[in-house]
Amino acid sequence: MLTKRIIACLDVRDGQVVKGVQFQQLRHAGDPGELARRYNVEGIDEVVVLDITATLEKRQALARTINAVAREIFLPLTVGGGIRTEDDAVAAIEAGADKVSLNTAALKDPQLVTTLARRYGSQAVIVAIDARRRDPGFAVYVRSGTADAARDAVEWAREAESRGAGEILLTSMDRDGTRAGFDCEMTAAVADAVDIPVIASGGAGTFDHFADVFTAGHADAALAASIFHYAESSVTDLKRFLRARGVPVRL
Amino acid sequence: MITLIDYGAGNLTSVRKALSALGAVVDTPQSPAECARASGVIVPGVGNFAATAALEGEWREAIASAVNAGTPLLGICLGMQWLFEGSDEAPEVRGLGLMRGRITRLRGIAADRVKVPHVGWNALDTSARPSRLLNGLSPGAQVYFTHSYAAPVTDDCIAATTHADPFASAVERGNIFGVQFHPEKSSDAGLQVLRNFLAVC
Numbered sequence: 001m002l003t004k005r006i007i008a009c010l011d012v013r014d015g016q017v018v019k020g021v022q023f024q025q026l027r028h029a030g031d032p033g034e035l036a037r038r039y040n041v042e043g044i045d046e047v048v049v050l051d052i053t054a055t056l057e058k059r060q061a062l063a064r065t066i067n068a069v070a071r072e073i074f075l076p077l078t079v080g081g082g083i084r085t086e087d088d089a090v091a092a093i094e095a096g097a098d099k100v101s102l103n104t105a106a107l108k109d110p111q112l113v114t115t116l117a118r119r120y121g122s123q124a125v126i127v128a129i130d131a132r133r134r135d136p137g138f139a140v141y142v143r144s145g146t147a148d149a150a151r152d153a154v155e156w157a158r159e160a161e162s163r164g165a166g167e168i169l170l171t172s173m174d175r176d177g178t179r180a181g182f183d184c185e186m187t188a189a190v191a192d193a194v195d196i197p198v199i200a201s202g203g204a205g206t207f208d209h210f211a212d213v214f215t216a217g218h219a220d221a222a223l224a225a226s227i228f229h230y231a232e233s234s235v236t237d238l239k240r241f242l243r244a245r246g247v248p249v250r251l
Numbered sequence: 252m253i254t255l256i257d258y259g260a261g262n263l264t265s266v267r268k269a270l271s272a273l274g275a276v277v278d279t280p281q282s283p284a285e286c287a288r289a290s291g292v293i294v295p296g297v298g299n300f301a302a303t304a305a306l307e308g309e310w311r312e313a314i315a316s317a318v319n320a321g322t323p324l325l326g327i328c329l330g331m332q333w334l335f336e337g338s339d340e341a342p343e344v345r346g347l348g349l350m351r352g353r354i355t356r357l358r359g360i361a362a363d364r365v366k367v368p369h370v371g372w373n374a375l376d377t378s379a380r381p382s383r384l385l386n387g388l389s390p391g392a393q394v395y396f397t398h399s400y401a402a403p404v405t406d407d408c409i410a411a412t413t414h415a416d417p418f419a420s421a422v423e424r425g426n427i428f429g430v431q432f433h434p435e436k437s438s439d440a441g442l443q444v445l446r447n448f449l450a451v452c
Contacts, residue, residue: 002365002414003372004392026281040438045372045395075271076395076436095263120262121298123368123397165369166397195359197370218364246275250372250393 003248005045005221006235007199010035011052012065012081033068040073043233045250047073048101048169048223051081052144063095071141077090080128080169084108089116093124100124101169103128104142106155107149108161117164126199128159128169129153131186138186145173154193155187161194168194169223172202179205184217199223207241214247253277253288253452256314258316260296260304260329268328269435269442276450280403283313291452292317296329300354300400301341313349318349323426325448326383328398330430331422338401352403356413365415368399375410375420382409382423383431384447392440394420394432401431425452 010032036047051067066079079092081099089100089112106113106127115164116125125131130145131138131153138153149156159166170190182203191198197220200213204224239249253270257263257279270277270293278285286292292314296302318324326334335346346354363424372393377385382444385392385442401418404411410421412431422442426441428448434441 002369005371070265070268074265074272074442075399075436076433077265093262094264096262096268098262098265122399123297123370124262152397166372195361195366196368197366211312220366232274 001248002047002221003250004242005199006210006238006249007046007048007221007223008035008039008044009201009223009225010047010069011050011225013052016186030226031068032065033072036069036154037070039235040075043239043251044075046076046164046221048077048078048080049097050101051079060248063091066092066095066097078126080126081154086109086112086115092222093120094127098189099124099126101126101128103130106160106165107142107151108138110159112158113163113165119183122164122166122196123248125165126167126169127165128171129156129160129190130171130173133183133186139191141173147209148222154189157194157198161196165196167199169199169201175203176201178203181205181209182213182217182219182222184212187213187217187219191220207238210238211242211245211247252289253291253449254286255279256292256294256306256310256330258296258302258310260277260298260302260305262297263295265435266293266295266327269445270449273442273446273449278332283309286313286317287292287320288321289317289428291323291325291448293325293327293448294330295327297397298329299340300329300332300338300451301344302331303346304344306333306347307344311363314346315345315349317448321426323448323451324428325350326429327435328431328433331431332400332402332430334422334427335402338400338420344351350402350405350422350424351430352405354400354402356400357398357418360415368397369401369414370397372418373412375412375432376417377410379411380407382452384423384428384444385409385421386447387443388440394434394437394440394444396420396432398431402429424445
């Protein structure tokens with residue numbers, strides 16, 4: 001039986017891991033290679049490196065950071081942030097990424113999703129959607145959450161799938177960094193609308209939140225950063241908790 | 252020396268990195284003739300079966316000839332699918348044909364939330380028979396998959412995995428080995444599989 005994945009996210013700026021609250025107020029969390037090494041032994045299922053300021057500052061995701069993480073882990077590695085062109089994606093993949101995550105660029109140029117899916121396969125292309133609730137539906141934001149894309153998350157997820165995306169990484173901007181729990185309603189709305197896996201992100205604070213997003217939220221994977229960075233919670237403990245709650249996990 | 256075939260289907264970095272971490276000397280040959288000098292040949296690959304068309308001709312002959320001479324061959328993901336006769340994903344492209352059977356698309360079950368592609372960690376059922384490739388793995392070991400097509404369960408199957416239906420997640424016959432999962436992405440269990448392959452090379 002396919003297990004539910006726990007994905008660690010390293011938000012990286014200038015080669016250091018940082019984590020913001022609702023996309024701002026960054027503080028240091030450590031060296032990416034060192035964190036990746038810890039995840040490798042702790043039972044994290046996958047690692048995402050997001051160059052969080054890349055889009056704003058027009059920087060490419062740093063090959064150096066990708067390399068440092070790829071050296072340490074024998075787990076799937078996704079790189080996102082500032083991947084705007086086919087060349088950016090190729091550079092990330094050649095530096096050691098297995099998948100690239102497209103956000104602003106996918107909305108601006110949906111053909112890029114198709115181009116990359118043809119070149120590397122759909123499994124290598126994640127479309128990341130940052131969204132917040134509105135009435136009705138869920139509004140998509142781009143450029144690190146600063147610009148309203150005038151799209152609905154469910155409708156855009158469907159289009160991304162039809163264009164060749166292999167997974168959706170759905171971040172709740174309302175919950176990001178708050179530790180108030182995932183937005184299960186939004187996650188379920190998107191997960192029920194597409195056939196590809198949906199990774200829920202934003203709001204993880206307790207073990208119960210993970211159980212909720214895998215059951216009520218219909219998520220295939222859950223991404224968390226701050227809950228693991230400061231060694232407040234062990235991944236193994238989280239997975240034991242989930243298994244006891246009937247959620248299939250790799251232990 | 253392990254020969255890692257680069258035919259443009261995806262990223263070799265992680266496979267090379269894992270093999271190197273296990274102490275293997277890895278080479279990516281520029282010409283098919285170099286396969287004859289290898290102690291083991293690995294055909295990796297992700298993506299569409301159509302990409303294996305690049306192996307047609309000289310590469311196919313060189314790999315088949317190395318296998319006939321006794322060189323161990325490991326196909327990973329798309330590389331394992333290529334060991335079979337062909338795939339519904341690209342019917343016009345023939346496989347290497349060393350394994351009997353045809354690659355077919357996985358079936359999703361919407362009501363049970365069984366999705367295609369099959370992405371993530373799933374268990375290996377290794378109870379059918381013992382093998383050299385999966386030696387030392389715990390029963391029900393979890394490994395990382397990402398694929399939409401899969402091989403049938405035949406006598407060559409040494410591990411089966413179920414995603415809606417059972418499929419062959421690992422095969423072994425003589426010196427021919429294949430894994431549908433990504434050992435280079437499957438943490439300790441995956442490294443054990445690669446270590447086992449290196450041990451027969």
